[in-house]
Amino acid sequence: MRFLIDERGKKYLISEEEEFQNDLGILKQEDLENSKAGDILISHIGKEFKVIQPSVNDIIELMERRCSILLPKDIGIVISYTGLGSGQRVVDAGTGAGAIALHFANVVGREGKVYSYEVREDFAIIARENVKLLGLDNVEIKNQDIKDGIQETEIDMIFLDLPKPYEMLEKVYDALKVGGWLAVYAPYIEQMQILHRIAKKVGFDEIMSIECILREMEVKTKGTRPKTRMVGHTGYLTFARKL
Numbered sequence: 001m002r003f004l005i006d007e008r009g010k011k012y013l014i015s016e017e018e019e020f021q022n023d024l025g026i027l028k029q030e031d032l033e034n035s036k037a038g039d040i041l042i043s044h045i046g047k048e049f050k051v052i053q054p055s056v057n058d059i060i061e062l063m064e065r066r067c068s069i070l071l072p073k074d075i076g077i078v079i080s081y082t083g084l085g086s087g088q089r090v091v092d093a094g095t096g097a098g099a100i101a102l103h104f105a106n107v108v109g110r111e112g113k114v115y116s117y118e119v120r121e122d123f124a125i126i127a128r129e130n131v132k133l134l135g136l137d138n139v140e141i142k143n144q145d146i147k148d149g150i151q152e153t154e155i156d157m158i159f160l161d162l163p164k165p166y167e168m169l170e171k172v173y174d175a176l177k178v179g180g181w182l183a184v185y186a187p188y189i190e191q192m193q194i195l196h197r198i199a200k201k202v203g204f205d206e207i208m209s210i211e212c213i214l215r216e217m218e219v220k221t222k223g224t225r226p227k228t229r230m231v232g233h234t235g236y237l238t239f240a241r242k243l
């Protein structure tokens with residue numbers, strides 16, 4: 001999979017099986033098929049399009065989605081705090097459009113595996129298409145309610161982004177390997193408080209929660225300062241470990 005970037009910086013995922021066209025002209029199907037990352041293609045009206053190998057973030061930016069997705073700031077923290085790495089096995093729920101599932105797949109690589117549960121069939125279909133864009137075959141999107149059970153065992157990390165994640169903690173504990181991590185994304189403080197209480201009762205250790213507040217900087221000739229607008233809050237991240 002590759003994408004095009006036009007002279008205005010606008011990005012487009014391309015199919016190599018058909019021609020591409022927008023207001024800056026037409027690119028022939030055979031030119032797209034024979035192109036490689038780094039090439040510059042010229043449309044029939046002389047406009048330039050650069051061919052780029054997409055990163056997982058490009059795919060997430062361009063893929064179809066019908067629900068809100070996790071932001072890179074929270075995804076990065078989940079990966080770093082749980083020490084996720086190559087060859088590991090992850091359970092994820094709910095999938096949504098698959099943003100964090102794609103990042104997990106990217107990190108665990110071909111030797112690892114991501115099992116992602118999504119209760120809505122229409123969302124699961126979209127997520128499967130999004131996984132295809134990444135070009136990895138290490139993600140299984142399961143159109144199942146995770147409350148009905150986790151089939152996998154000896155899992156390295158289980159990530160929950162669900163309305164009532166605390167209802168799942170016994171099943172999560174059983175599915176994790178010793179040393180494995182639970183990570184939960186939840187927008188409300190009340191969810192976080194219940195999570196702490198139930199995680200302790202179930203037997204988890206190293207229970208802690210954080211919130212990541214991120215400010216982008218604006219660098220101008222006049223001066224450098226934080227941007228006026230920022231995302232004030234996304235969710236609280238809670239971690240717990242089976243020891």
Ligand SMILES: C[S@@+](CC[C@H](N)C(=O)[O-])C[C@H]1O[C@@H](n2cnc3c(N)ncnc32)[C@H](O)[C@@H]1O
Nearest residue numbers: 069070094095096099100117118119145146161
């Ligand atoms: C906010 S979205 C998830 C976003 C996603 N984690 C990401 O990486 O962008 C929440 C998803 O959870 C799904 N969901 C809710 N309850 C579920 C359950 N019990 N089992 C599986 N999926 C569930 C919803 O259908 C929805 O698609």
